[in-house]
Amino acid sequence: MELTDRKKQILKVVVEDYIRTAEPVGSKAIAAEMGGVSSATIRNELSDLTELGYLEQPHTSAGRVPSPKGYRLYVNELMERQRLSVAETEKINQSLQTKMEELDQVISQAGRAVSALMRYPAYVAASGRGKMTARRFELLPVDDHSCIVVMMMGDDRVRSQLLRMQLKVDPEQMPTLVNLLNSNFTGVSADEMNRRLMGVSDQVPPQMFLLLSQTIAYAADVLEEAGQKEVFTVGASQLLKLPEFRDADKAHQLMSFLSDSKESLPVPDEGPMKILIGPENVSEALQDTSVVVASYDIGDNMRGLIGVVGPTRMDYGAVAARLSGFAEGLTRLFGKQELPPKEDAKE
Amino acid sequence: MELTDRKKQILKVVVEDYIRTAEPVGSKAIAAEMGGVSSATIRNELSDLTELGYLEQPHTSAGRVPSPKGYRLYVNELMERQRLSVAETEKINQSLQTKMEELDQVISQAGRAVSALMRYPAYVAASGRGKMTARRFELLPVDDHSCIVVMMMGDDRVRSQLLRMQLKVDPEQMPTLVNLLNSNFTGVSADEMNRRLMGVSDQVPPQMFLLLSQTIAYAADVLEEAGQKEVFTVGASQLLKLPEFRDADKAHQLMSFLSDSKESLPVPDEGPMKILIGPENVSEALQDTSVVVASYDIGDNMRGLIGVVGPTRMDYGAVAARLSGFAEGLTRLFGKQELPPKEDAKE
DNA sequence: TTTAGCACTCCATTCTCCGGAGTGCTAAAA
DNA sequence: TTTTAGCACTCCGGAGAATGGAGTGCTAAA
Numbered sequence: 001m002e003l004t005d006r007k008k009q010i011l012k013v014v015v016e017d018y019i020r021t022a023e024p025v026g027s028k029a030i031a032a033e034m035g036g037v038s039s040a041t042i043r044n045e046l047s048d049l050t051e052l053g054y055l056e057q058p059h060t061s062a063g064r065v066p067s068p069k070g071y072r073l074y075v076n077e078l079m080e081r082q083r084l085s086v087a088e089t090e091k092i093n094q095s096l097q098t099k100m101e102e103l104d105q106v107i108s109q110a111g112r113a114v115s116a117l118m119r120y121p122a123y124v125a126a127s128g129r130g131k132m133t134a135r136r137f138e139l140l141p142v143d144d145h146s147c148i149v150v151m152m153m154g155d156d157r158v159r160s161q162l163l164r165m166q167l168k169v170d171p172e173q174m175p176t177l178v179n180l181l182n183s184n185f186t187g188v189s190a191d192e193m194n195r196r197l198m199g200v201s202d203q204v205p206p207q208m209f210l211l212l213s214q215t216i217a218y219a220a221d222v223l224e225e226a227g228q229k230e231v232f233t234v235g236a237s238q239l240l241k242l243p244e245f246r247d248a249d250k251a252h253q254l255m256s257f258l259s260d261s262k263e264s265l266p267v268p269d270e271g272p273m274k275i276l277i278g279p280e281n282v283s284e285a286l287q288d289t290s291v292v293v294a295s296y297d298i299g300d301n302m303r304g305l306i307g308v309v310g311p312t313r314m315d316y317g318a319v320a321a322r323l324s325g326f327a328e329g330l331t332r333l334f335g336k337q338e339l340p341p342k343e344d345a346k347e
Numbered sequence: 348m349e350l351t352d353r354k355k356q357i358l359k360v361v362v363e364d365y366i367r368t369a370e371p372v373g374s375k376a377i378a379a380e381m382g383g384v385s386s387a388t389i390r391n392e393l394s395d396l397t398e399l400g401y402l403e404q405p406h407t408s409a410g411r412v413p414s415p416k417g418y419r420l421y422v423n424e425l426m427e428r429q430r431l432s433v434a435e436t437e438k439i440n441q442s443l444q445t446k447m448e449e450l451d452q453v454i455s456q457a458g459r460a461v462s463a464l465m466r467y468p469a470y471v472a473a474s475g476r477g478k479m480t481a482r483r484f485e486l487l488p489v490d491d492h493s494c495i496v497v498m499m500m501g502d503d504r505v506r507s508q509l510l511r512m513q514l515k516v517d518p519e520q521m522p523t524l525v526n527l528l529n530s531n532f533t534g535v536s537a538d539e540m541n542r543r544l545m546g547v548s549d550q551v552p553p554q555m556f557l558l559l560s561q562t563i564a565y566a567a568d569v570l571e572e573a574g575q576k577e578v579f580t581v582g583a584s585q586l587l588k589l590p591e592f593r594d595a596d597k598a599h600q601l602m603s604f605l606s607d608s609k610e611s612l613p614v615p616d617e618g619p620m621k622i623l624i625g626p627e628n629v630s631e632a633l634q635d636t637s638v639v640v641a642s643y644d645i646g647d648n649m650r651g652l653i654g655v656v657g658p659t660r661m662d663y664g665a666v667a668a669r670l671s672g673f674a675e676g677l678t679r680l681f682g683k684q685e686l687p688p689k690e691d692a693k694e
Numbered sequence: 695t696t697t698a699g700c701a702c703t704c705c706a707t708t709c710t711c712c713g714g715a716g717t718g719c720t721a722a723a724a
Numbered sequence: 725t726t727t728t729a730g731c732a733c734t735c736c737g738g739a740g741a742a743t744g745g746a747g748t749g750c751t752a753a754a
Binding site: 136138140142148150152156157158159160161162234235236237240241245246248251252255256259 | 483485487489495497499503504505506507508509581582583584587588592593595598599602603606
């Protein structure tokens with residue numbers, strides 16, 4: 001059997017109607033919307049489409065509902081890439097007007113905005129920061145028992161913390177220590193840091209070594225945290241508005257998945273944008289939902305993810321358009337800052 | 348009419364039964380549980396209690412349900428302060444074993460643990476940090492166009508960030524600037540900082556002033572953020588498990604209140620623990636829920652809040668016990684650290 | 695003051711009964 | 725060969741109606 005143009009046209013109408021109403025759509029409605037043919041003709045075509053696996057019937061004599069395969073065809077071929085209205089572009093840009101300050105904050109901000117705009121839950125991750133390293137250390141003595149360690153990371157973010165010292169350290173020895181840190185512990189992974197720490201254990205006096213290892217422990221912690229994909233999920237309660245989640249059990253299941261399993265949620269991605277429909281998701285809990293995810297660039301070789309979770313009948317066109325708007329915005333935002341060329345030297 | 352001991356006893360049984368089952372409780376069940384008297388007697392007493400306003404009837408010939416007034420009497424007089432089992436104390440302590448590191452992180456961690464333990468949503472705030480001030484500044488030149496500003500706050504937390512400079516600043520001038528910062532901008536509020544910034548505008552060369560104001564802007568931002576009560580809400584999805592929130596509309600309303608209005612949620616508090624029942628809450632959205640909130644001490648003059656939101660029939664005894672366990676734990680945790688005496692001097 | 699008994703009330707559940715919407719099929723029309 | 729009209733059939737969902745259980749209030753006796 002052939003997938004004629006008319007069949008595709010009908011499929012398109014079914015998908016879009018179903019997205020709008022969340023009700024199975026019947027032949028009469030389709031005929032009315034398309035015009036030119038009668039509902040009987042449509043019925044024949046529907047029958048074919050069902051047989052081909054693009055549509056499903058909840059039961060005999062209900063209307064038709066798109067199957068995952070149907071949605072797939074829709075997003076691949078039928079969907080019109082929506083253009084954003086000026087007002088919406090404006091809104092997106094405004095959301096991004098947040099100060100650059102803290103990467104994480106901007107990102108979670110973006111998630112919040114996306115969720116509000118889409119009326120679906122959103123999640124955001126800054127991933128691919130796996131090879132985060134320290135670029136520079138600094139130690140500021142505070143008093144006999146404490147000093148501040150300041151670390152600048154590969155992406156120019158700065159982290160610092162007060163360190164309590166068990167043993168007094170002569171402030172005059174600080175510069176030596178800082179030199180040691182900067183020459184031996186920059187540009188390497190957290191693991192490598194710990195390894196090198198072992199290596200220098202007998203080259204420095206013991207009380208300095210104590211401070212040194214405290215510093216390294218802190219640095220390793222921070223790098224590890226920064227290197228992880230941190231995933232924020234926001235607006236999970238949006239789901240409760242949708243008819244498909246009026247069933248409290250279902251809603252609860254998905255909700256706790258979204259809020260707990262921050263780890264397993266993100267959907268990997270290669271192209272600039274990916275749409276995962278129902279069973280195309282790996283996660284058990286997402287079988288009945290679709291995920292649209294876009295990526296954006298952070299600096300040179302890092303990439304972040306921003307995604308939206310919704311019911312399979314989500315309005316793919318609209319979501320995709322807005323999401324890519326956001327992703328572009330974020331890329332621009334993080335690129336615009338004109339970082340000075342980084343020499344990630346190991347001096 | 349008198350509130351006899353037996354009436355109180357009956358009220359207690361009603362409350363505890365209703366907490367357990369979420370179903371109106373009838374005279375027979377009470378008689379069975381108490382023993383000694385027949386259900387008819389109980390009925391007479393119930394009738395009195397209803398008239399006195401401690402109980403309510405959803406409709407004629409349903410069992411009785413405690414009214415807010417009834418809950419109030421229960422938590423004030425009838426409730427047995429529960430002791431925690433060893434296992435549970437253990438669990439709480441374990442949850443608190445988080446590294447002290449970041450105040451915020453520990454706090455949100457605690458919230459997560461509370462929510463999991465109680466099976467109700469929890470919120471946590473570190474409030475009362477209103478008068479946060481900077482205690483010390485440090486500037487670390489990075490290159491011609493950037494330097495790192497490090498600020499230590501009144502509570503020993505340290506914040507830092509990379510600053511881009513429009514104009515070159517001679518690294519040799521840095522110490523002067525740092526001195527200026529430490530002598531004029533420590534120990535004062537963000538507002539006062541900005542005021543003083545105006546005051547020194549003609550005492551320093553312009554390119555330094557630029558850097559100075561950037562630094563102050565950053566400092567003011569951080570202090571403002573730190574001074575705000577930041578409220579985390581976790582485990583909101585726990586609510587969906589409860590029968591009273593099977594109605595998706597109600598659930599959605601409360602959920603979005605919990606996740607959005609982080610500001611209006613916190614319930615003020617004077618004593619070590621407070622219980623707010625139903626209409627005792629000010630917030631519209633919490634009219635049908637109860638809130639148990641405990642406070643803990645952070646350092647000398649700061650206090651945090653940790654609370655649990657649940658249905659009015661929540662198990663006050665259990666929640667109160669666990670919550671005060673947590674609050675004590677947190678107080679111990681933040682106290683234990685043996686901060687060296689802070690001289691918050693304005694030198 | 696407590697108890698037993700009884701009539702009454704009201705809700706929740708189940709069952710049944712339509713009406714409506716939609717399908718599939720067939721036969722006629724284009 | 726394709727489209728259309730017509731018709732019988734299916735199934736869902738909502739509206740009542742029936743049923744049973746749980747609980748109450750009242751009365752009269754212990």
